[in-house]
Amino acid sequence: MPTTTAPPTELDAFDTLVPDVFQRGCDSRRTLETVAGKWGVLSLAALREGSIRFNALRRRVDGVSEKMLAQTLQALERDGLVLRTVRETIPPNVEYSLTPLGTRVADRLLALITVVEESVPEVVEARAAYDTRGLSAS
Amino acid sequence: MPTTTAPPTELDAFDTLVPDVFQRGCDSRRTLETVAGKWGVLSLAALREGSIRFNALRRRVDGVSEKMLAQTLQALERDGLVLRTVRETIPPNVEYSLTPLGTRVADRLLALITVVEESVPEVVEARAAYDTRGLSAS
DNA sequence: CCGAATCCGATTTGATACTG
DNA sequence: CAGTATCAAATCGGATTCGG
Secondary structure, eight states: OOOTTSOOOSTHHHHHHSOSTTSTTOHHHHHHHHHHSHHHHHHHHHHTTOOEEHHHHHHHSTTOOHHHHHHHHHHHHHTTSEEEEEEOOSSOEEEEEEOHHHHHHHHHHHHHHHHHHHHHHHHHHHHHHHHHHHHTTO | OOSOOOOOOSOHHHHHHSOSTTSTTOHHHHHHHHHHSHHHHHHHHHHTTOOEEHHHHHHHSTTOOHHHHHHHHHHHHHTTSEEEEEEOOSSOEEEEEEOHHHHHHHHHHHHHHHHHHHHHHHHHHHHHHHHHHHHTTO
16 A cells, blocks of 8 residues: 555556565465465454354364364464464463454455355355356257 | 254354354355455456456466366356356457456455555564474474 | 374365367 | 366375373
8 A cells, every 4th residue: 555656657556456466475475375265264254253262263163174273273373363372271271362463354354254145145146047057058 | 963953042243243154065155265265366356457368367367277267267157256258259269357246255355465465574574483483392 | 171293085286288 | 269188296184193
């Protein structure tokens, strides 16, 4: 959103909107993949409801394996989106929560999820239409 | 005990925010995965700039293989997010563009990408801190 | 009981080559 | 140009095991 230093040409709407996620291997792309991955989205969305323990989160994000959840949370923690708080009690208690940065990202994710949810009927209809159309092509 | 018909009496504050993407196999989840997948995000983001041909898109979304791009676009077309327009010329010309539904979704994705882009410095810093911290454990 | 690390089968991915 | 077929490699998921 800064970079207003560029001369007002016509096609800078592109660059202003989507700088360079399209380059493979760049930092933004890597971060995006962590965040938008199959389990990243759901974990962040779930965490937005508040801090939660590992197994509770695992129950909430239906279908995730322990391995994948641990892996996802580690990546998110490493990127500074998730905070892992260890409480040295017996039994041990580990809480996961969002950092301010993580909250900002999770907000956008929630917006996305909302749109997707709202679109389900349209999508289902489109899918049916597509599959029907496909039959005549064979 | 396959999913007992437990009446959700307590925690419906959740459901209002994020209905049921958390259930595996549901339509919203499937759609989300198509949209938020590694290549779905980038394809939709690129398509938001306007209609574009297969190979141009392939060049724009750096790192995607032909197979994955074709697969991604087919899924998006099937879900009614992308429109595929075939022009029977020589050589053949196939244009991909967003449907209104696809545009709505792509807008949210762009918002997400923007936040991610803005956060890159913070993320990079967090990553460095995380990795440094990890060294003392070994 | 909470969570991390390891092994292995099954699925997914990606590079290359080929067809319309 | 647009897309499919094929095969090798990386990844995922589950069970098991280990540590606190």
